Amino acid sequence: MKIGLFSDTHGWIDPKIFDHFEKCDEVWHAGDIGDAKLLTAFDQFNHFRAVHGNIDDRIIRQKYPVFQSFQCEQLHVWLIHITGHPPLYTPEIRAKLRQTQPDILVGGHSHILRVMHDVKHPPLLYLNPGAAGRHGSHYMRTLLRFEINNKNINHIEVIELGKRATLVHHH
Template sequence: MKIGLLSDTHDYLNDQILRLLEGSDEIWHAGDFGTAQVSERLSQVAPLRGVYGNIDGQDIRQLYPKVLRFEANGLDVMMTHIGGYPGKYHPDVREEIKSDPPKLYITGHSHILKVMTDKNLNNLLHINPGAAGRHGFHKIRTMVRFAIAEGQVRDLQVVELGKRA
């Protein structure tokens, strides 16, 4: 199962991003879509899972939850927009992560690309794909692609999309 993961598009999608997502079995968006049009365009490429972010309006909030927990090809996944990272989990999700940790925890919001494990929680893998959009303080736009096989993340690839400006 091939996954294209992005976040913080802030109403920006270009042909490069769409081309890089082609061939994905699913696209996951970790919030701050910006508009429903971004969601619609991504859904035309592959089935889309997502969560709303702090800048998203009611149109997006009616389509996507704040926190999404699901299973994908045997992998327990939890995704939210503002969620912190290992050692600094956001209070909204801290208890669930500690009492029933997923294998993969995905967040957005910070615009900072992070891939790290939490050794204290059965090697929970945390991914923040950074920001694919042009709005924010990040210098390089990023996204992540990976595969899921037998409940494990495989072939993880960070994709640099170019400068923010």
């Protein structure tokens, strides 16, 4: 399974995302979609999963939950907007991890791209694709793309879409 992962679009979707995720079997969005107008654009993906983020309105919240737990190939995945990161998770994530744990924990919110193993909860892999939108403190707009084969995660790629804002000088 080829997976495309992005987050924090904040109301704007770069058209290049559709090219990068064209061959993906599933596309996951880790919240802060930012505008219900984007929802129809997501229909272009083969199979789309999302959670809502803290900035998302009622329409988006009605369509996408705050938390998704699902199986992809042989791996158990949690998708949630605000996670913290290993080992500094939010209290909610810490509580959930005491009961059970996924193979992959996907979060957004921080606008910081991170791919890291949680040494305290092996074999958990934490993925945050950074921010794909134009709003926020991030310098580079980023996506992640990877493959899941049975129980293995392979070919993790970071895709840079370009700088968040390009200054235009008017003369």
